[in-house]
Amino acid sequence: MELDKKAGCGCDSRSLIGKVTPRERDEILALFERKNGLTELAHSLAEADDDVLKNSYFYNKLVTDMGKTLAKYQQWWDDQAKVHQWEKGAGEAWEINFDTCQVFLRK
Template sequence: MNDQRRKIGAVTPAERDEIKALYERKNALGELFRALVGMAAEETAASPLYERLVADMAATAGKFQAWWDEKSRTYGWENISGHSWEIDFATGDIYLRRQ
């Protein structure tokens, strides 16, 4: 434990893998979106990519939040205003971090 964060629980490896995959996808979609904004129109015009991407981002963000909601209910994780949960992907440990 340090001043910024303390451990409040842990998830199973399978649960860890679920949120890790969602986290990776959420980041990848976000950075693809940033790339598309800067790309020349002719490079992306051929595909209905924007619509698909935006829908994908919304769906992934929803699944991501749902995972935290469901796991926090299941495991009864502490929640304090001004703090957020975070996971260590190496161990599956859950921490409460001061923001």
């Protein structure tokens, strides 16, 4: 499983830039799964036109949790980039193969 991979496009090139430890992989995997879960929850509730989203407490909690999760997710990438000396330019993104712990730069 890879982060931020365009579905079946095959139009991006990527190069291997490094590898993280299994512990580091587990950290980003937990954040990745939480981010995706919160996104799915928001989409499901919005599509269902559910009254839950009209509850300002629940909505605010969802938005706050998503903001915190996205900040932690980005901070993990920033921290790893500093430790491993990864660089990326405009329009480029890092992605990880959770099975191998390999990190790629997608252009």
